[in-house]
Amino acid sequence: xKFNSIIVLFSALFSEVLSLNILGVFPYQGKSHFFVFxxxxxxxxxxxxxLTVISYFPLKEPVDNYHDISLAGKTKxxxxxxxxxxxxxxxxxxxxxxxxxxxxxxxxxxxxxNVQNLWKTKQKFDLVLVELFNSDCALGLAHxxxxxxxxxxxxxxxxxxxxxxxxxxxxxxxxxxxxxGGTKPTLYQRIExxxxxxxxxxxxxxxxxxxNQKTLAQYFDDLPPLDDLAKNVNMxxxxxxxxxxxxGLYPPNVREVRGYHVTKPKELPQGLKKFIEESxxxxxxxxxxxMLRATSTPRDKLEAIIDAVSEIPxxxxxxxxxxxxxxxxxxxxxxxxxxxNEILAHPKVLAFYSHCGMLGTTEAIHYGVPxxxxxxxxxxxxxxxxxxxxxxxxxIQIKELTKETLLxxxxxxxxxxxxxxxxxxxxxxxxxxxxxxxxxxxxxEYAARTANYTFRTPAxxxxxxxYRMWDIMAVILTILFIIFYSIKTVISLVQKRREERFxxxxxx
Ligand SMILES: *[C@@H]1O[C@H](CO)[C@@H](O)[C@H](O)[C@H]1NC(C)=O
Ligand SMILES: *[C@@H]1O[C@H](CO)[C@@H](O)[C@H](O)[C@H]1NC(C)=O
Numbered sequence: 001x002k003f004n005s006i007i008v009l010f011s012a013l014f015s016e017v018l019s020l021n022i023l024g025v026f027p028y029q030g031k032s033h034f035f036v037f038x039x040x041x042x043x044x045x046x047x048x049x050x051l052t053v054i055s056y057f058p059l060k061e062p063v064d065n066y067h068d069i070s071l072a073g074k075t076k077x078x079x080x081x082x083x084x085x086x087x088x089x090x091x092x093x094x095x096x097x098x099x100x101x102x103x104x105x106x107x108x109x110x111x112x113x114n115v116q117n118l119w120k121t122k123q124k125f126d127l128v129l130v131e132l133f134n135s136d137c138a139l140g141l142a143h144x145x146x147x148x149x150x151x152x153x154x155x156x157x158x159x160x161x162x163x164x165x166x167x168x169x170x171x172x173x174x175x176x177x178x179x180x181g182g183t184k185p186t187l188y189q190r191i192e193x194x195x196x197x198x199x200x201x202x203x204x205x206x207x208x209x210x211x212n213q214k215t216l217a218q219y220f221d222d223l224p225p226l227d228d229l230a231k232n233v234n235m236x237x238x239x240x241x242x243x244x245x246x247x248g249l250y251p252p253n254v255r256e257v258r259g260y261h262v263t264k265p266k267e268l269p270q271g272l273k274k275f276i277e278e279s280x281x282x283x284x285x286x287x288x289x290x291m292l293r294a295t296s297t298p299r300d301k302l303e304a305i306i307d308a309v310s311e312i313p314x315x316x317x318x319x320x321x322x323x324x325x326x327x328x329x330x331x332x333x334x335x336x337x338x339x340x341n342e343i344l345a346h347p348k349v350l351a352f353y354s355h356c357g358m359l360g361t362t363e364a365i366h367y368g369v370p371x372x373x374x375x376x377x378x379x380x381x382x383x384x385x386x387x388x389x390x391x392x393x394x395x396i397q398i399k400e401l402t403k404e405t406l407l408x409x410x411x412x413x414x415x416x417x418x419x420x421x422x423x424x425x426x427x428x429x430x431x432x433x434x435x436x437x438x439x440x441x442x443x444x445e446y447a448a449r450t451a452n453y454t455f456r457t458p459a460x461x462x463x464x465x466x467y468r469m470w471d472i473m474a475v476i477l478t479i480l481f482i483i484f485y486s487i488k489t490v491i492s493l494v495q496k497r498r499e500e501r502f503x504x505x506x507x508x
Pocket of ligand 1: 021050051052067
């Protein structure tokens with residue numbers, strides 16, 4: 001009896017220490033982004049923290065300790081909206097989309113009554129999780145609530161994050177997520193990157209961040225500049241991992257956690273399972289994600305894909321929004337919804353023809369399935385470059401896509417040697433001291449425990465002229481100039497003196 005009550009007391013104390021009151025703010029309506037975060041959020045609740053989540057994606061089935069503040073219905077959910085097409089113009093369109101949606105998301109977030117209640121009723125949170133994508137607006141809310149902040153991404157760093165976190169941006173080896181090219185870019189790619197990097201940074205700061213600041217000012221007095229709040233994020237959980245994305249140089253408050261969204265595969269639906277298991281030569285899985293309309297694929301490109309895959313002995317599973325494909329090829333299973341994680345987990349699935357979104361690429365390396373990477377928009381070009389550099393797959397750009405080029409790429413990834421290397425890479429991917437989920441949870445709780453300390457690098461708070469050492473160079477150049485000028489003056493004086501003497505001598 002006594003012993004029992006001690007346990008009860010002890011566990012009550014323990015849970016009080018460990019259980020945090022956490023707010024998650026997900027102001028962006030992209031489905032593929034939230035799909036990354038969902039398992040992490042559920043895990044936080046499962047571990048006994050009290051979690052309140054503001055998002056467009058309320059739970060379908062209740063989870064203990066998980067409370068929704070739903071924004072659903074306030075904005076159109078982004079899905080199947082981008083055509084399969086890429087150019088400089090489409091990148092510029094993305095930039096406008098980011099700044100416009102970043103501002104709209106901010107307005108919708110702060111306008112919501114349940115969100116307003118958080119600060120009006122002075123709710124106390126130990127931690128605020130904030131998706132840091134198109135907008136920094138939620139950092140203002142977190143500041144108002146007085147809680148430490150954990151930033152979350154479902155992608156690599158956005159261009160402005162480099163300055164926010166004091167990470168050196170160098171186009172010689174750091175990709176810009178919207179552009180092709182990995183860690184060994186050509187001169188052309190480096191110029192392209194430099195221009196787009198600056199463009200995205202200043203567009204974000206001068207439009208989205210500035211507008212967000214004004215919107216926040218309508219609700220909160222004396223809010224510090226978002227530029228400063230962005231530099232003060234306690235911890236950023238970055239959805240990358242060096243095995244695939246390539247090694248990056250990050251300060252201690254930026255942690256790589258890529259992989260936590262991949263859950264244990266469930267049972268495949270019967271029809272699909274049969275289709276895969278009865279394939280004599282294995283299966284190739286084709287999907288261009290939830291944001292792209294496969295049906296808007298240009299006709300010639302579509303025919304190139306169908307012609308190429310009809311020539312190989314493998315069966316094909318294709319995520320396709322229509323009921324039929326032109327020509328009704330018989331070795332192809334089409335469906336507008338497919339359990340991607342379960343398909344990629346099946347050992348008979350030999351290759352993945354993908355647009356290289358973050359979700360699919362991560363699942364592919366998780367199971368060691370080689371990728372044919374055909375990037376379209378967003379972070380896909382840099383993901384695809386990383387896939388190729390890591391050895392997980394090969395790239396094919398849309399403009400190069402023909403039946404012959406695709407067959408060539410298929411031959412490469414279906415080669416047993418190539419597949420063996422992909423499996424090896426997958427082993428390296430899994431070789432970590434902690435699972436990605438445990439890592440993400442650890443650094444989340446750590447941010448709450450160490451809220452009174454900051455581990456950001458001082459690099460993000462020194463003024464630019466000091467960071468670039470322009471002042472040091474100016475001083476050194478001035479000194480060199482003075483020395484040089486003095487020596488020159490002395491020499492010319494001496495020379496003049498000599499000439500005068502010579503002249504005096506001659507005239508004597
Ligand atoms: C848990 O979160 C809910 C919803 O935000 C809130 O009403 C409740 O007071 C919180 N519980 C604790 C113990 O903080
Ligand atoms: C931070 O410092 C304040 C004031 O000293 C203290 O009340 C609080 O418990 C500390 N927070 C943490 C997480 O240690």
